[in-house]
Structures are given as structure tokens and as C-alpha cells.
Amino acid sequence: MPQLIVSPDAYDVIIVGSGAGGGMAAYVLANAGAKCLMLEAGSWFDAARDSKWLEWGYDAPHRAAPTPEQPFGYFSATVGGWEIEGEPYTSAPNTEWMWFRSRMLGGRTNAWGRISLRNGPYDFKPYSRDGKGFDWPISYDDLAPYYDKVEELIGVFGSHERLENCPDGKFLPPPGPRCYELLIQKACGKLGIPCVPSRLAILTRPLNGRPACHYVAQCSRCCRLSSNFSSPAVLLVPAQATGNLEIRCDAMVREVLVGPDGRASGVSYIDKKTRQEVQVHGKVIVLAASACETARLLLNSHSRQFPKGLANSSGVVGKYVMDTVMSDVKGFLPSLMDLPPHNEDGVGGMHLYMPWWNYEKQSRHELPFSRGYHIEFGGGRRGVPEPGLLSGSQRFLGGGYGLKFKQGCRKLYGSFVDFHGRGEMLPNDESYCEIDNGVVDQWGIPVLKFHFKWGEDEIRMARHMQETFQEIVRAAGGEVVQSAGPEERRGISRGGECIHEVGGVRMGNDLRTSALNPYCQAWDCKNLFVADGAPFVSNADKNPTLTILALAWRTSEYIADQVRKQNI
Amino acid sequence: MEPKKNLGLNARLERRAILRLMAAMPAGALFSAARSATAAPKELAAELISQEAAAPYQPKVFNPHEWKTVHTLSGLIIPADERSESATATGVPEFIDDWLDLQRGDLLSTIRGGLAWLDIECNRLFGTDFIASTAGQREQILDRIAYPKKAALEDASAVAFFNQFRDLVVSGFFTSETGIKDLPYLGNEPQSDWEGCPAPVLVKLGLVGKHTG
Numbered sequence: 001m002p003q004l005i006v007s008p009d010a011y012d013v014i015i016v017g018s019g020a021g022g023g024m025a026a027y028v029l030a031n032a033g034a035k036c037l038m039l040e041a042g043s044w045f046d047a048a049r050d051s052k053w054l055e056w057g058y059d060a061p062h063r064a065a066p067t068p069e070q071p072f073g074y075f076s077a078t079v080g081g082w083e084i085e086g087e088p089y090t091s092a093p094n095t096e097w098m099w100f101r102s103r104m105l106g107g108r109t110n111a112w113g114r115i116s117l118r119n120g121p122y123d124f125k126p127y128s129r130d131g132k133g134f135d136w137p138i139s140y141d142d143l144a145p146y147y148d149k150v151e152e153l154i155g156v157f158g159s160h161e162r163l164e165n166c167p168d169g170k171f172l173p174p175p176g177p178r179c180y181e182l183l184i185q186k187a188c189g190k191l192g193i194p195c196v197p198s199r200l201a202i203l204t205r206p207l208n209g210r211p212a213c214h215y216v217a218q219c220s221r222c223c224r225l226s227s228n229f230s231s232p233a234v235l236l237v238p239a240q241a242t243g244n245l246e247i248r249c250d251a252m253v254r255e256v257l258v259g260p261d262g263r264a265s266g267v268s269y270i271d272k273k274t275r276q277e278v279q280v281h282g283k284v285i286v287l288a289a290s291a292c293e294t295a296r297l298l299l300n301s302h303s304r305q306f307p308k309g310l311a312n313s314s315g316v317v318g319k320y321v322m323d324t325v326m327s328d329v330k331g332f333l334p335s336l337m338d339l340p341p342h343n344e345d346g347v348g349g350m351h352l353y354m355p356w357w358n359y360e361k362q363s364r365h366e367l368p369f370s371r372g373y374h375i376e377f378g379g380g381r382r383g384v385p386e387p388g389l390l391s392g393s394q395r396f397l398g399g400g401y402g403l404k405f406k407q408g409c410r411k412l413y414g415s416f417v418d419f420h421g422r423g424e425m426l427p428n429d430e431s432y433c434e435i436d437n438g439v440v441d442q443w444g445i446p447v448l449k450f451h452f453k454w455g456e457d458e459i460r461m462a463r464h465m466q467e468t469f470q471e472i473v474r475a476a477g478g479e480v481v482q483s484a485g486p487e488e489r490r491g492i493s494r495g496g497e498c499i500h501e502v503g504g505v506r507m508g509n510d511l512r513t514s515a516l517n518p519y520c521q522a523w524d525c526k527n528l529f530v531a532d533g534a535p536f537v538s539n540a541d542k543n544p545t546l547t548i549l550a551l552a553w554r555t556s557e558y559i560a561d562q563v564r565k566q567n568i
Numbered sequence: 569m570e571p572k573k574n575l576g577l578n579a580r581l582e583r584r585a586i587l588r589l590m591a592a593m594p595a596g597a598l599f600s601a602a603r604s605a606t607a608a609p610k611e612l613a614a615e616l617i618s619q620e621a622a623a624p625y626q627p628k629v630f631n632p633h634e635w636k637t638v639h640t641l642s643g644l645i646i647p648a649d650e651r652s653e654s655a656t657a658t659g660v661p662e663f664i665d666d667w668l669d670l671q672r673g674d675l676l677s678t679i680r681g682g683l684a685w686l687d688i689e690c691n692r693l694f695g696t697d698f699i700a701s702t703a704g705q706r707e708q709i710l711d712r713i714a715y716p717k718k719a720a721l722e723d724a725s726a727v728a729f730f731n732q733f734r735d736l737v738v739s740g741f742f743t744s745e746t747g748i749k750d751l752p753y754l755g756n757e758p759q760s761d762w763e764g765c766p767a768p769v770l771v772k773l774g775l776v777g778k779h780t781g
Contacts, residue, residue: 063740175764179775336773340772381753385751386743399716401645401646402647
């Protein structure tokens with residue numbers, strides 16, 4: 001039996017997780033003078049050394065294509081995936097759920113899409129607006145100053161549009177649109193769909209010692225020069241420079257320890273390299289392990305004082321897990337064929353996007369679903385060619401082989417555009433996680449069992465996405481080549497597939513129906529805080545990372561303030 | 569056709585400039601106490617390349633006869649022309665073998681089954697297998713299965729095979745160093761600035777004067 005190690009140091013703050021939320025907590029609290037320990041379940045990652053920036057697919061295994069071990073391909077700065085050996089999860093019958101977990105310093109911020117959209121005023125009070133779901137205990141005005149600060153720190157490009165419920169921010173100038181994006185923008189104009197510069201956490205101007213983008217469309221590889229936002233480069237490096245942050249990787253936290261006074265006293269983790277259990281003690285505990293991992297940790301931290309798990313007297317921990325509704329359509333645009341060769345890489349993401357445009361219609365109940373979605377799109381000649389390019393070419397070239405076929409492929413290159421909807425899911429009682437008492441992972445920690453169900457609202461939204469994207473393709477003079485009919489699960493993604501899972505440890509005004517107060521402090525344990533996506537009460541179509549960062553900053557300032565006032 | 573030219577050339581940033589930028593980072597790493605547990609990808613790639621150079625490629629899924637057929641067929645689908653070499657000369661058979669080894673399942677059965685069909689059909693019609701047939705005989709067979717809309721119903725499974733095989737050849741060729749230059753894909757080159765959609769393309773798309781955003 002391995003010996004239990006009790007770490008002799010005591011910390012002001014122990015932060016579990018190093019992604020957007022944990023990184024921001026470390027940045028704010030280390031700068032405030034707190035002695036912080038960060039525990040990360042994955043391995044060390046330093047983009048300046050480990051990024052596969054500028055490498056070619058023909059030098060990589062399988063031309064860098066996705067494999068079960070690397071679901072986004074060889075180049076992606078992802079360690080982890082929907083399946084991790086030795087770390088299973090289970091699902092209830094009839095539940096289709098995919099749980100993505102990062103296992104690396106910085107978590108998902110290394111490879112994410114950098115899409116940085118603010119939640120708008122409606123998004124914090126959705127129940128008040130349409131009677132569905134729940135309101136947040138905070139409003140847009142509470143978070144707006146933190147959105148400002150986050151954008152100024154990390155660097156987000158965008159444009160001032162004054163659109164309904166899509167607040168403008170502190171933007172760097174956006175990059176000019178690509179050719180295919182202009183073509184789609186024109187088509188959207190005909191349909192009355194706004195198509196505006198996207199908002200991505202990528203530098204188009206130097207900022208805080210980080211150089212501007214070099215436009216090789218490789219943000220998912222994580223930028224070797226830190227021209228895009230990732231937690232290690234933008235938050236952890238300056239936090240470490242204060243001398244107040246210690247980072248331990250390969251540390252899989254299993255439990256929050258509780259003292260006789262009912263306060264959190266530290267955490268117990270498994271050192272993955274030695275398989276030994278280690279206990280560390282701290283005055284404040286911040287959980288930012290990712291939404292469902294944080295819920296799991298709380299549920300596994302049960303004791304005589306807290307038999308249902310820590311921070312769970314309400315019974316709400318694990319409940320109201322949400323993902324984002326996704327649906328895709330691909331179009332072929334003949335006008336993009338045989339264009340003069342040009343470099344269309346740009347930044348590692350779209351230069352234009354379509355924010356939700358039907359708030360008015362919905363307030364008049366003219367659509368068969370309640371919430372909004374935005375449209376992301378890609379295509380053209382962007383990115384290093386990957387296996388699968390020009391697949392199904394016989395549909396456009398009539399088939400063939402030989403010199404004429406080879407010439408046909410050259411003309412066809414770059415003439416496809418793909419559309420991806422990202423829509424809001426209403427929280428529901430049938431989507432939650434709980435501990436599966438019959439199964440443990442290889443570290444001996446009981447695993448999560450998932451229950452998940454899309455509501456009718458989401459299924460109708462996905463159908464609307466399908467119809468809209470197909471209209472856009474046709475308005476651009478194109479032909480729809482991939483879409484989903486009603487028979488194909490109505491075109492909706494699987495739960496967890498979008499990797500936007502949030503909720504599970506929601507905040508609120510009422511300790512009977514929420515686990516956390518409006519500052520993401522546990523009602524039941526006042527030196528315990530949550531700083532990832534778990535406190536989310538709803539999951540607007542706006543991708544969660546920017547809101548996680550803003551909320552974590554606000555929570556961390558509150559922690560520093562409460563410590564100063566000796567309230568914790 | 570427009571003359572081939574790199575419209576992004578002026579904005580290109582020299583690789584040397586990038587290396588200087590990277591060298592300016594402390595100890596080539598973001599963190600002062602840099603520790604890396606991951607294998608250096610460049611070394612891995614170099615190792616793979618040197619292994620390739622040292623010994624001829626050993627197919628993982630194809631037998632020697634299939635391997636020859638794959639070479640012949642790849643070269644017929646994408647032959648050499650004045651702009652680039654053939655699929656066979658650019659490592660497409662090796663790509664296909666490795667890809668099928670990775671994917672396995674139905675795709676592998678479809679491809680092997682299709683290769684067998686080529687021989688069976690050639691033997692039936694010409695008394696010899698596909699690779700030993702004359703150029704004219706091969707064309708006669710391929711013309712039956714390479715144009716889905718014109719193909720006979722009884723050749724449907726061979727058409728499905730050829731669609732899949734042609735896709736594999738296209739994938740392998742246009743992701744090779746030669747194929748990428750052939751397209752041409754002009755990216756993966758650091759730029760000092762982003763200039764948006766170039767004027768000649770705007771003109772061709774009829775978007776001049778309507779630039780927004």
C-alpha cells in the first residue's frame with residue numbers, strides 16, 4: 001500500500017485545474033499577493049517548445065489525420081479527448097453523451113477556437129424574458145467591467161456593431177475578410193442575415209509583449225509566439241513571474257478535505273507518476289477542473305458532515321448540465337472554382353460570422369424554439385491540405401481519371417464552404433451527472449454517470465439551422481453537398497460533442513436551489529469557490545470561454561477582497 | 569488561365585525573422601523553469617523520414633500483387649504532367665497502405681475487393697490480370713467504372729470501389745509536398761500583415777467595390 005504523503009507547505013489558495021478559469025484565478029490571486037498552488041491532472045505543456053507550428057502534414061504520421069488517440073489530428077495542441085485510457089465514465093441507457101477532457105497544462109485553452117463572444121443582457125435573465133430555464137443571480141452589468149478587463153488583457157479582435165444582445169467589447173481591429181467569406185456575406189445580405197467580423201482572442205496588433213498574428217491559420221496547434229490566447233502563455237507565465245504560483249502537473253485531485261469546522265482544509269490528489277496519494281493544505285480552495293470534473297470532485301467529497309457531497313445540501317450538484325446545439329451543412333460554390341491562386345490562411349479561425357438575428361421574431365413567438373444560435377463558417381483555401389480534401393469529387397467533376405481529372409481537381413480546390421451552427425440549449429431535469437458507485441478510474445476515484453437529453457426546442461433549432469444554412473448556400477449560387485434530413489437525428493449533434501459543457505454546480509440567489517452564491521462561493525463552505533463553467537445557469541449560444549474568464553476574474557477579486565476583510 | 573503567381577508574396581515574412589522572434593523568447597520556452605514531457609515532434613518526423621530512406625517501404629495491408637496493382641492504378645488516376653509528377657512517384661501507394669492500416673474495417677474490404685474485381689474482370693475479358701493488360705484494355709475497364717452516371721447497374725459495386733480509391737489517391741497526392749505545390753496551396757508561410765482577399769480574385773468574383781466588414 002503506497003504511503004500517504006502530507007505536503008508540509010500550507011498555501012493561501014489551492015487551485016484545481018489550469019485552463020481558462022484556473023489560469024485566471026492564478027493570475028488574479030498571485031498578483032494580489034496570495035501564495036498559490038495549482039494542481040493540473042495532465043502533463044506540462046509549453047507552446048514555445050511543444051507547438052507543432054509551421055510543420056507540414058507530409059512530415060507527420062498519417063498526414064496528421066485524426067486518430068482515436070488524437071481526435072483533432074496530429075497538429076492539434078490537445079492532450080486528452082472524449083475517451084481517455086484508464087479514466088472511463090458511464091452513461092444511462094438511452095443517453096448519448098461524449099465527455100471531452102483535457103489532460104495538459106492550460107487545458108482546452110491551448111487548442112480552442114478562440115471565439116470570444118460576450119453574453120448579452122438577455123443571456124443572464126433568460127427566464128425573465130421567455131419563461132424558460134432560469135435567471136442568473138447576476139446581470140450583464142455585473143460582468144461587463146470584467147469582460148472589458150479580460151479583453152484588454154488577452155486581446156480580442158472585433159468590430160463595433162451595436163447589435164441586439166451581442167454587446168461590443170474592447171476590440172483590436174479585425175482582419176479583412178477572406179474571398180469566400182465575402183461571397184457568403186453577400187448572400188447573407190440577400191437573406192437579411194447579419195454577417196460581421198468575428199470576435200476572436202487573436203492579436204492583430206502587438207499586446208503586452210506578445211507579437212501580432214502571423215496568419216498561418218494554426219491557432220489549434222497553439223501559437224508558438226503567444227499571438228493568441230492560451231492560459232499558460234497569457235495567464236500562467238505572468239502569474240509565475242510574481243513568485244507566488246507553484247504549478248504541479250500530473251496531479252489528479254480526488255477529494256476536497258474538510259476540517260471539523262466544516263471548512264475546506266485542503267485537497268487530496270494522486271500523483272500520477274508515483275501513484276501515491278498526496279494531501280496539501282490551503283486556506284481557500286478554488287475548483288476549476290472543468291464543469292463536470294468539478295461536480296464529480298464535489299460529489300466525491302462526501303463526509304459525515306456533508307453526506308451528499310460537499311456544497312450539495314441543495315442536491316443541485318451535477319444537475320442542469322448543458323452543451324451547445326450543433327448542426328452542420330457543407331456547400332459547393334462553383335464561383336470559387338479555378339480562382340487565381342492566393343493564400344487564404346488568415347488567422348486560425350473565421351474572419352466573419354453571423355450573430356443571432358431573430359430576437360424580435362422570438363419575442364413575438366414567431367419561431368418554434370426559444371433561444372438563439374450563431375453561425376460559424378470555414379472553407380476556401382484555408383489551412384494546410386488534409387486527407388479528405390476534394391473527397392466525392394465525382395459529384396462535381398463527373399468522375400474520370402488521368403490528366404483531365406488531375407486538372408479538374410486543381411479547379412475544384414477551394415470551392416467548398418462549411419457552416420456550423422452553435423445554439424443555446426435550455427437546461428432540463430433529464431440532463432445531469434451523478435457518481436456511478438460501481439466504477440472507479442485507474443486512480444481509484446469513482447467515475448461519473450451521465451444522463452442527457454436534448455429537448456424539443458433544441459431539435460427544432462437544429463432543423464432551423466439546417467434550413468437556414470442551405471438557403472445561404474443557394475443564395476450564394478451554390479449546391480448543398482452535405483446536410484441532414486429529418487430522418488438523420490434531425491441534424492443535431494450528440495451531447496458533449498461541441499465541448500461546451502457547462503453547468504452542474506450552478507450559482508444562484510437561493511441556497512435551496514443553487515450550490516454557489518452570486519460570487520461563485522459555496523453556500524455550504526465559505527472558503528470554497530468554483531471558477532470554471534460549472535456555475536453557469538444557462539448556456540447562451542456565445543461560446544463559454546470568455547464568460548468563464550470574466551466570471552473567474554470577478555470571483556478571484558471577491559476572494560482577495562474577502563481575505564483582506566478577514567471574512568474567510 | 570491566369571498566370572501562376574503568389575499573390576501573398578509581398579507580405580511574406582522571412583523565416584529568418586520568425587526564428588529571430590523565437591530566439592528572443594527566454595530559453596526558447598515560455599516558462600522560466602521549462603519542463604517538457606512531450607516528445608519533440610521535429611525529431612520524431614526526422615526519425616520517420618530517415619527510416620523511410622534507409623529501407624524500402626513494406627506494405628502493411630497489401631500483398632505483393634495488390635501492391636503492384638495499387639501502384640499502376642494510382643499512376644493512371646493522377647499521371648505526371650508538365651506541372652508535377654504522378655501519384656505513384658509522390659508516395660501515394662504508401663499513403664493508401666498506411667491509411668487503410670489505420671482505418672481498417674469496411675474501407676479496407678472495399679478496396680481489396682475492388683482490386684480483386686479488376687483482375688477477375690480482366691481475366692474474364694482478356695485472359696490476363698489488370699497489371700498485365702495493355703493500356704487500351706485497362707482503359708476499357710476503367711471507363712466502365714470511373715464515370716458513375718454512365719456506369720451500368722451491374723458495375724455498381726466496382727464504381728463504389730473506384731470512387732473510394734480515387735478519393736484516396738486525391739488525398740494522398742494533394743497532401744504530399746508535390747501535390748501541395750501543384751494545387752497550389754500558398755499558405756503555411758508567416759506573413760507580416762494580412763491583406764484580405766487579393767484584387768484579382770475580387771474582380772473574378774464580381775465583388776469589387778462591395779467590400780464591407
